[in-house]
Amino acid sequence: MTALKPLGRAILFALIGFLIGAGLSAALVEAAGRDEMKEPIIAGGYMFALIGWLFGVGVWGSWVREWFGATVKPFHIEGWGRYLGFSTDHKVIGVQYGVTTIVIFLLAGALALLMRIELADANSTLLSRTDYNTVMGLHGIMMIAVAVAALMGGFANYVMPLMIGADDVAFPRLNALSFWIVPPVAVLLILTPLFGGMDTGWTGYPPLSSQGPTGNLLFLMAFTTFGLSSILGGLNFLATIITMRAPGMTWSRIPIFVWAVFAASLISLTATQFVAYALLMVIFERVFGMHFFDGTIGGDAILFEHVFWFYSHPAVYVMILPAFGIELEILSHFARKPVFAYKWVVRAFFSIVGLSFVVWAHHLFTSGMSSELHGPFMVLTELISIPTGVVFLAAVGTIWRGRLWLKTPMLFAMGVIANFLIGGLTGLYVADVVTDLNFQDTYFVVAHFHYTIVGGEIFALMGAIYYWYPKITGRMYSERLGRIHFIGMMVLYNVTFIPMFIVGAQGMNRRVADYPAEFENLNMFITVSSLLLGLAFIPFVYNMVNSWIRGRKAGDNPWGARTLEWQTTSPPPEENFETQPVVVEDPYGYGDPDAKHFEFPSGSGHVAEPAGGDD
Amino acid sequence: MAMTDLIHADLHERYGTKAYSSLTMHRLGLWLFIISDAFFFTALISSRYFVSGTDRPDALIQELGLALTAVLLLSSLSAYRSEVAASHGDTEGAKRWIMITIIAGFVFLGGVVFEWYEAFHDFPPGSGFGTTFFTLTGIHTTHVISGIILLAFVYRRAAKGEYGPGHYWGVEGAAKYWHFVDLAWVFIYPTLYLVGESVEMGAHG
Numbered sequence: 001m002t003a004l005k006p007l008g009r010a011i012l013f014a015l016i017g018f019l020i021g022a023g024l025s026a027a028l029v030e031a032a033g034r035d036e037m038k039e040p041i042i043a044g045g046y047m048f049a050l051i052g053w054l055f056g057v058g059v060w061g062s063w064v065r066e067w068f069g070a071t072v073k074p075f076h077i078e079g080w081g082r083y084l085g086f087s088t089d090h091k092v093i094g095v096q097y098g099v100t101t102i103v104i105f106l107l108a109g110a111l112a113l114l115m116r117i118e119l120a121d122a123n124s125t126l127l128s129r130t131d132y133n134t135v136m137g138l139h140g141i142m143m144i145a146v147a148v149a150a151l152m153g154g155f156a157n158y159v160m161p162l163m164i165g166a167d168d169v170a171f172p173r174l175n176a177l178s179f180w181i182v183p184p185v186a187v188l189l190i191l192t193p194l195f196g197g198m199d200t201g202w203t204g205y206p207p208l209s210s211q212g213p214t215g216n217l218l219f220l221m222a223f224t225t226f227g228l229s230s231i232l233g234g235l236n237f238l239a240t241i242i243t244m245r246a247p248g249m250t251w252s253r254i255p256i257f258v259w260a261v262f263a264a265s266l267i268s269l270t271a272t273q274f275v276a277y278a279l280l281m282v283i284f285e286r287v288f289g290m291h292f293f294d295g296t297i298g299g300d301a302i303l304f305e306h307v308f309w310f311y312s313h314p315a316v317y318v319m320i321l322p323a324f325g326i327e328l329e330i331l332s333h334f335a336r337k338p339v340f341a342y343k344w345v346v347r348a349f350f351s352i353v354g355l356s357f358v359v360w361a362h363h364l365f366t367s368g369m370s371s372e373l374h375g376p377f378m379v380l381t382e383l384i385s386i387p388t389g390v391v392f393l394a395a396v397g398t399i400w401r402g403r404l405w406l407k408t409p410m411l412f413a414m415g416v417i418a419n420f421l422i423g424g425l426t427g428l429y430v431a432d433v434v435t436d437l438n439f440q441d442t443y444f445v446v447a448h449f450h451y452t453i454v455g456g457e458i459f460a461l462m463g464a465i466y467y468w469y470p471k472i473t474g475r476m477y478s479e480r481l482g483r484i485h486f487i488g489m490m491v492l493y494n495v496t497f498i499p500m501f502i503v504g505a506q507g508m509n510r511r512v513a514d515y516p517a518e519f520e521n522l523n524m525f526i527t528v529s530s531l532l533l534g535l536a537f538i539p540f541v542y543n544m545v546n547s548w549i550r551g552r553k554a555g556d557n558p559w560g561a562r563t564l565e566w567q568t569t570s571p572p573p574e575e576n577f578e579t580q581p582v583v584v585e586d587p588y589g590y591g592d593p594d595a596k597h598f599e600f601p602s603g604s605g606h607v608a609e610p611a612g613g614d615d
Numbered sequence: 616m617a618m619t620d621l622i623h624a625d626l627h628e629r630y631g632t633k634a635y636s637s638l639t640m641h642r643l644g645l646w647l648f649i650i651s652d653a654f655f656f657t658a659l660i661s662s663r664y665f666v667s668g669t670d671r672p673d674a675l676i677q678e679l680g681l682a683l684t685a686v687l688l689l690s691s692l693s694a695y696r697s698e699v700a701a702s703h704g705d706t707e708g709a710k711r712w713i714m715i716t717i718i719a720g721f722v723f724l725g726g727v728v729f730e731w732y733e734a735f736h737d738f739p740p741g742s743g744f745g746t747t748f749f750t751l752t753g754i755h756t757t758h759v760i761s762g763i764i765l766l767a768f769v770y771r772r773a774a775k776g777e778y779g780p781g782h783y784w785g786v787e788g789a790a791k792y793w794h795f796v797d798l799a800w801v802f803i804y805p806t807l808y809l810v811g812e813s814v815e816m817g818a819h820g
């Protein structure tokens with residue numbers, strides 16, 4: 001029962017906060033003499049509820065008390081209860097993020113299937129149009145959140161400090177705060193349908209989002225809150241990688257995944273502020289009656305799109321960069337070959353970061369933006385293909401002529417190569433102004449970004465889950481179920497999404513519940529294969545849960561990998577390493593019998609089985 | 616703790632890398648935060664030109680804008696003095712300068728509230744310029760308030776004698792944040808008060 005205390009307190013404080021905030025807002029609206037009451041009350045109530053929630057869950061007890069000169073009471077519980085409180089251990093936080101995002105992923109997946117059932121025939125059958133739109137918007141924003149937080153919040157948190165030989169992140173309490181900001185986001189999104197839903201999709205364009213029902217306000221506040229979490233996470237990772245590397249871990253020796261996290265964190269830290277402002281503008285329209293987007297009063301509807309995409313394009317690289325890192329990591333360890341062209345990959349990561357800030361307007365080709373801007377944004381967008389191509393070639397180069405050890409993580413990493421090729425190449429068609437004028441807002445775009453996000457990132461996520469599962473749980477998953485999951489997902493995923501390119505190219509619009517009857521056959525096909533794709537996750541969930549309880553003990557380093565996270569127990573002790581490892585070379589010296597990445601100078605340390613090349 | 620730190624620093628030395636003190640980490644953290652927040656202000660300031668072009672209403676009280684800027688800039692000086700005092704172990708001086716900074720913050724807030732009160736009639740939040748004006752000053756004001764709160768905490772700890780040479784991060788951090796808030800205003804002030812043509816605007820202009 002004591003395990004539930006922090007949560008209970010958090011909920012209580014949140015309710016109290018809501019009442020205070022709502023009361024204050026009501027008084028202010030009254031004083032200003034405005035008649036619109038509902039949304040200011042909800043917004044003000046939410047702001048205070050969020051603070052109450054955070055204080056209740058542990059920010060007060062383990063942090064703010066200190067500012068008042070009182071002693072802090074750090075959260076410390078053994079057993080599963082530690083996942084339900086304000087733990088500052090990056091491994092606990094990684095698992096909290098990981099499990100939360102997987103649950104949201106499955107929920108949002110169920111919403112996708114709901115949409116597919118509606119789309120099986122050309123008319124509205126199951127869902128009203130408004131309900132369809134709400135389901136679509138929630139699916140979109142939940143999946144975007146998963147894509148941003150699963151790798152960065154989950155795996156970067158759990159693995160990155162281990163990989164650099166640190167005992168935690170630079171700011172552990174801030175890390176806990178970043179995670180505990182996320183549950184309110186989920187609550188808001190779940191409440192959205194009760195407040196009239198939302199019609200805008202995850203991009204929340206005004207004027208629809210500023211005029212639609214209150215559900216939009218909840219969505220906007222949820223997205224803003226999520227952004228805050230992402231900013232704080234990026235800040236923490238940057239500081240960690242800069243200051244917490246183990247002795248000897250020079251910049252040219254850090255694992256490629258760590259570089260990817262660094263590059264992605266630069267984007268989270270900076271660009272996210274733009275989306276916060278974009279969403280705040282709409283919130284201000286709704287709550288304060290301001291006018292940012294109404295040309296007759298002042299303002300410009302395109303302003304939102306510019307500010308929004310100034311974040312949301314770079315955000316796709318917050319998703320894909322860590323995925324690239326994981327892909328290369330897995331490929332190297334399972335091909336027993338060094339990451340090919342390591343230095344060029346690092347350069348490519350940073351070129352991607354730089355370029356990602358100057359391409360946003362490729363989302364505005366049909367929005368009425370000044371047409372002189374079309375050419376430059378097309379060229380800049382296509383430039384990104386160069387560093388992206390470098391990463392792709394490095395992946396191929398890494399497995400080139402290697403002896404491939406085809407375990408489940410490796411299968412998924414190779415799946416990333418294949419799927420991302422399609423995602424990247426179709427990016428060129430939507431980046432090209434002439435073709436995009438036809439493709440924009442069709443299923444072609446839907447297929448493109450699912451190939452990059454699902455085919456690229458989610459496959460890498462699955463690879464990461466299988467790869468680090470033995471480290472995190474101490475137990476081995478079932479290889480057979482893992483392979484079934486991979487084959488099912490790889491085949492059915494492609495069968496589901498390839499036809500979307502075709503219906504899209506033929507002109508079927510996205511974000512619609514009804515469509516012209518000529519597309520019915522292919523849509524029926526897509527719906528059936530998507531339902532089967534949903535089934536492919538059953539072995540996955542079963543495998544994860546069952547192996548955690550009953551799987552065989554995995555040992556410290558089942559893959560014989562050289563990076564530091566494998567040179568400690570599974571799961572690692574609270575301080576990560578019993579004695580401090582030091583780093584003497586890069587981790588990818590496979591094939592060279594004398595190569596060694598690390599040593600334990602002060603004492604024998606905990607050395608796992610020799611990291612070598614058995615298969 | 617100190618013992619393991621020593622060993623850690625020693626290992627870094629031996630293996631050719633750098634050991635970072637927790638003070639450096641805190642400084643880095645603050646700078647990263649400032650960079651991040653600067654992006655927010657960039658978005659904020661650039662939106663002005665979309666929302667209300669380059670016109671500004673002649674109802675803006677120019678003298679007040681100038682006075683607010685002067686107060687805030689001077690308070691940066693006092694924040695700096697508090698940091699110097701703390702670094703010299705001069706607790707009384709640190710307290711005095713922090714208090715002066717806080718008072719300057721309140722004076723600034725008072726001025727902004729007065730300007731808002733006037734603005735409600737001339738260019739309310741629902742008008743074109745009002746949207747820009749209330750958003751920019753509103754968000755900046757939340758920064759000023761958070762700065763004052765930070766300074767108040769630091770004042771309390773200074774009063775308890777918690778700072779001295781070599782350990783005055785609280786004062787330093789609060790002062791740096793205060794400088795940032797002032798710097799943001801240095802960009803907001805011309806954006807609102809100086810840029811473009813002064814024109815007569817109705818309540819819905």
Ligand code: HEM
Pocket residue numbers: 203316317319320362363381382384385388423424425427428430431432436439440441445448449452453456457
């Ligand atoms: C290889 C380079 C890529 C290029 C050239 C590219 C280009 C584009 C363009 C031009 C659009 C706008 C299409 C339209 O709305 O008409 C677009 C949409 C999109 N792309 Fe990409 N892209 C690339 C990679 C990626 C990656 C790596 C991701 C994610 C991990 C991604 C995610 C998305 C998303 C989510 C959208 C749709 C957003 C929406 O309207 O809801 N793209 N892409």
Ligand SMILES: [Cu+2]
Pocket residue numbers: 312313316359360362363
């Ligand atoms: Cu884009």
